[in-house]
Amino acid sequence: MTWETIIGLEVHVELKTESKIFCNCSTRFGGEPNTQVCPVCLGLPGALPVLNQQALEFATRAALALNCQIAGYSKFDRKNYFYPDLPKAYQISQYDLPLAEHGHVDFIFGGEPRRVRIRRIHLEEDAGKLLHSEDGGLSADANVSLVDFNRSGVPLIEIVSEPDLRSGEEARAYLNRLKTILAYADVSHLKMEEGNLRADVNVSVRPTGSTEFGTRTEMKNVSSFRAVVRGIEYEAERQVKVLDEGGSIRQETRQWNETKGVTIALRSKEEAHDYRYFPDPDLPALDISRDFVEGVRANLPELPDARQARYVRDYGLRDVDAGILTSDLSLAAFFEEAAGLYPKDPKAVANWVLGDLLRIMNARAAESDEIPITPKQLADTLMLIDRGTISGKIAKTVFEETMATGKDPEVIVKEKGLVQISDTSELEKVIADVIAANPQPVADFRSGKETALGFLVGQVMKATRGKANPGIVNELLMKALK
């Protein structure tokens, strides 16, 4: 029997407000433990939470960017459970009347267009952070855990997908697209290493062709895309094995262990999903007007699909190239600035970005927001080619050098003596040498084998260490061989 994997994701995204969702404490990451806290986010009795307007706007903006319908009426509820990182013993979340519903994310997977439906998006507060001794944290005592509440109350949106994904790699493609859209919407810092984006992963399997869902398990708080993919693949395989052996899947929460590469069932007590939601009486409901929604919509930044279409329309790029450029906001911003500085040939700019720039960055595993060359430096390099100062080949060397050192292309050309040789008398001398040293290719060319010319041009370039102006070399060689 063959099996199909069914995946749904609940993605938690920290919003980039200055202050927390229900109090004025700072959301800054990395502060000394418990220095960004107050009675509200510590859950002290009598404290009154008040919603951060900016959090509501960011959440609405994200929901619109993900094609959701915004609720006319929404409210906050208490989700009750005991855990030391949750000081009130309930999390303020949204239960039956979430901020937004019925969205979707479109993306390309395996060359095919895919659509994953978004069931709902709601606002909630983040929990504090537990430090355990084995994390190499502050606690050396193996019997205690330490709690830092700086993160308690940082605004989150939870984006719940329908079970529309069918493989780990497809989940990764969805997450990448989701992250791109959220970056364009400019609602979160999206720093994975700071836990700005975490996923709960629901996985089940069913016989291929079946329309009913199998029993699912949930992996909570998976904090990298790679772990999501590996966790899904492991879990699907585990479930198939259990079913193949005649067993059954228990609905449970499992934890992905990145080091061991396995999922482990959590103790049953922690599985008790009985949250006893009820409306939070401290927080008045939200009556969301059309005016508010349309105001947020009007200020929505340009989204990746629109930008991709614009690159095809305005710059004449191929759709697939425009797709790659716009898949990353920093890369798109780099391209656009460089294209603005070099308006005569945006396609050439795109080719440099998609070719040499990405190649070098991939080789260095650099993050795209740390592009080690400025748009102006790329445009200047292209202008050096246009002016005949350097050849296209030397330009690649200059470009790499700029990326490695940050020096301006003109400076590199000067320092390394890379100025193109266009002086005909100098080149004629080199050409005469090359012709003398290569009688066979010369004879080949003269007997009509035109490809031999390329070899001879190559020899001239080699002799000048790439600095010869190839156009002039071609011309002079032809003349000399006649």
Place this chain on the structure above:
Amino acid sequence: MQIRREDVDHVADLARLSLSEEEREKMTRELNSILGHVDKLNELKTDGVQPTFHVLASLKNVTRKDEVIHGLDRDRALQNAPSQKSGCFAVPKTVE
């Protein structure tokens, strides 16, 4: 709806309450009495009545500006903690 002893145990467990035998009896009795009272509401005809999602129906859209204001100094934040360490609240270990 009838509350059974197991329901009381379950709710007590979720609330981390430890109840004596006597208290369990009492809770079962009292919860049933409360639910019985609330059940009376079911006799009302509520067709066409909007649900009350929030007790303060006239109060809506209360928000504040996104501004950082320093809250408590750490010493103050930790002053009532039964146990603290390295500027953190110390709690019984939560992972095995």
